[in-house]
Amino acid sequence: MSALLDHLQTFIAFRTVGNDSATKAACLDWIETTFLSSSGLELVRGDVQGASYVFLRHPKPKMLWFGHTDVVPGSDDQFTLTSRDGRAYGRGVKDMKGADLTFLIAYKEACDRGAVPPVSVLLTSDEETGGHTPGELLDAGTLGVIPVAFTPDTGDTDAIVTEMKGALWVRVVATGKSGHAAMPWKSxxxxxxxxEAVAALQKKFPQPSGDAWGVTLTPTLLSGSDARNRIPDEASCTVDVRFPPTVCKTxxxxxxxxxxxxPAGCRLEIVESADPMFCDxxxxxxxxxKAVADAVTGSSIPIGRDYGSSDARFFTARGIPAFLYGPVGGDLHGAKEWVSVKSLEEHVEINRRLFKELS
Structure with missing residues (x-):
């Protein structure tokens, strides 16, 4: 197994899920010791609402590189790396521990040569739980002046992503009067x-038959009675709404x-939201x-958009250009999450060449 895959095995073995603050902190300890300690730069450790972060401050950064170390839950076997047919499998190999490693390996190599890249580095641990670490650090002034922000936290696209949809999670709530289901006239x-409310929303925004850059509205969670023969006094449905900035800006x-x-008798409650993202x-x-990636991969990397959401939104919402470009992979959050080993190696080389050009 290559050194890259050895590091990836160690990385994904940290079960950095949910609110496990101890494991998240231990994972960042490993990253600090293994990849960042030779930079000689000021290193800031802290947490936002219990979620640890590491910030490496360059005095004159030409960009901020940022990534997250947390992952969604997975089965036990997903926290052990497997590889076959040019792919590595495991929880977080694509989203986004493998992507993190391509930067960290190249960054350590440069620092060990005494050529510290003019890049500030931010690693967070609450992206998958809807955390706000980048936004809070930006508002507090912790991150200093950022000319542009970059992350390899892409979905299943192979493009450089300069546009992402906004997200809105809304709880649709209907209220009534509880009673016995055998006598519904009394309730x-x-x-x-x-x-009726969910049907009205879906009529306005029907499910697309294929790839769609318009608004998508997807019911995901239902809540009602606590017994099969009891009419509840409240019923709710949570919907996941994704919208492009051309439809709504916020x-x-x-x-x-x-x-x-x-309709009347229903109300909407915002559960969480995320701004859309756009970079020129x-x-x-x-x-x-793009020029470096074209040279390394031997192909023309497209510039495009992605359906998901990422922490890049915190930067563009504050007027800081931000975009994404990561290694090829698939089945994010799924049972067969994978990343191309060749693509990981290419992204290490992309970072190597980028650091030389920035320096």
């Missing part, structure tokens, strides 16, 4: 009202649009990374 059942605009669609594809660093 006010909120379930039919909830069904989650607030999207929420106002949804409120106009639900002609930004100099976007073009520079």
């Amino acid at each position: 006010e059942n909120p379930v039919p009202v909830l069904m 989650p607030g605009e999207m929420f106002s649009l949804l409120q106009k669609l639900v 594809p002609a930004h100099p660093l976007v073009r520079q990374i």
Whole structure:
């Protein structure tokens, strides 16, 4: 097994899931010791609402590189790396521990040569749980001046991502009067009202038959009675809404649009939200990374968009250009999450060449 895969095995063995703050901190300890200690730069350790982070501050950064070390839960076997047919499998190999490693390995090599890249580094541990570490650190001034931010936290696209949808998780709530299901005339059942509300939302935003850059609205969680023969006094459905910046510029605009669609007897509650992200594809660093990636991979890397959301939104919402480009992989959050070993190796080389150009 190569040194890269050896490191990846160690990395994914840290079960950095949920609110396990001790494991998240231990994982960052390993990263600090293994990859960052030779930089000689000021290193800041802290946490935001219990989620640990590491920030390596360069005095004159040409960019901020950022990534996250937390992952979604997985089966026990997913925390042991396996590889076959040019792919590595395990929880976080693509999202995004493998992607993190491609930067960290090249960064340590440069530091060990005494050529510390002009890059500040931020590693967080709450991206998968909807945390706000980058936003809080930006607002506190901890990260200093950032000319541009870059992360390899892409989905299953092989493109350089300069645009991502905004996200809004909304709870649709219908209220009624509880009672025995055998005598429904004595109660006010909120379930039919909830069904009407969800149907109205889906009529406005029907499920697309394929790839779609418009608004998607997906019911995900249902809650109602605590017994099969009891009419509840409240029923709810959580919906996942994704919207491009061409439709709504903010989650607030999207929420106002949804409120106009639900019938009387229902209310909407915001559970969580994320701003859409947009970066000018002609930004100099976007073009520079594309040129390096084209040279390393021997192909023309497209510049495109992604359906998901990432911490890049915290930067663009504050007027800081941010974009994404990561290794090839698939089945993110799934039972067969994988990453291309060749692509990991290419991204290490991309980072090596980028550091030389930035220096």
